[in-house]
């Protein structure tokens with residue numbers, strides 16, 4: 001199977017393309033043969049015409065020679081009226097190859113001329129062969145020359161055509177051989193000087209890939225040759241070099257781009273982390289009181305509704321403590337506003353320590369007023385926690401010389417427990433806690449009212 005598939009021509013393979021498109025050399029040979037055929041026809045025509053005229057001239061000369069050879073003997077035979085000799089001479093003339101027809105007119109005084117003729121069987125009356133005609137004279141003695149007849153020699157037309165046929169045959173054969181040799185020579189030269197190298201270039205280009213661009217094209221010809229193929233060879237190599245440099249540059253650019261992309265991703269990751277942290281911080285800040293770090297009123301408002309609905313749904317207890325620093329205005333006036341802030345921080349810290357269980361919420365509602373939300377805690381437990389709060393604060397012994405109830409900072413606490421019978425909104429619960437706080441204040445402060 002592997003062997004079979006290896007022999008299957010692949011698209012783009014130079015051999016396949018060559019089979020599909022044909023050979024330049026073959027086309028050149030066909031063109032050469034066509035041209036040679038036309039040239040041969042023209043050449044044969046011209047040479048045939050020349051050969052015909054040469055044959056005519058040659059036959060004319062031959063007739064002249066025959067005439068020179070036989071005219072004196074014929075003239076003598078007429079003069080001597082030797083009819084045997086005359087016949088013999090005439091037969092000899094007629095048997096000469098160049099002669100197609102011979103006609104002898106014998107002039108007799110006082111009588112009509114006598115005509116004797118000899119003709120080849122195939123000689124036509126109308127022919128193209130040369131004709132030689134002249135008078136025959138006989139000089140019986142010096143100075144007494146007399147016309148005795150007239151000889152007409154007509155050339156052998158058959159011989160003419162025979163000679164022409166031989167000539168034309170020779171011309172055609174030599175021309176055809178010449179054309180075939182020329183076409184073969186051109187094909188061989190074209191194949192060895194052009195086609196071979198063009199195929200090598202095609203194979204080289206087909207095998208080109210990014211990883212072998214450094215393999216230059218070598219046509220294996222003499223370095224002294226500087227022709228179109230040399231230009232093509234150096235052009236291909238120059239193109240490969242440029243392409244290789246371009247791919248190298250592109251690779252470097254891709255590496256740099258990947259590095260930039262990685263760096264950018266890192267920066268984005270860093271910025272995202274920073275943004276997330278900032279966002280978390282922002283959310284915390286938006287929900288917490290900047291002075292004490294406790295939940296602010298906004299955050300408390302979010303939580304209170306959730307816890308209230310849960311208590312309502314599950315029927316669990318929910319208790320609210322409203323806490324207010326006693327005589328805080330006096331504290332501020334006595335110790336200054338900055339010290340007042342520190343005092344608020346200590347109170348907040350005490351609140352956080354006492355109400356540190358999960359679910360317990362401590363918030364600063366404003367000024368020196370704090371609220372504690374105790375989900376799942378009934379009023380009785382809450383009261384104990386409130387007492388513990390006052391004790392813890394007292395243990396911290398924050399001096400408050402301006403207070404009318406204690407030498408230390410104290411808290412008044414209002415307590416309200418959730419009663420589903422009478423309360424259906426959290427703010428009602430909050431109002432009750434506020435009212436309880438008011439009662440704690442009016443009852444003398446530093447106490448817990450419910």
Ligand SMILES: Nc1nc2c(ncn2[C@@H]2O[C@H](COP(=O)(O)OP(=O)(O)OP(=O)(O)O)[C@@H](O)[C@H]2O)c(=O)[nH]1
Pocket residue numbers: 291324325326327328329330332336337338339340341344366367368441445
């Ligand atoms: N240092 C400081 N003082 C604040 C802050 N917020 C409110 N205050 C002060 O807290 C005081 C609250 O005084 P009041 O509402 O009259 O109450 P009080 O003086 O504590 O009197 P009682 O509540 O009746 O015991 C005001 O003097 C406010 O200026 C704060 O963030 N820092």
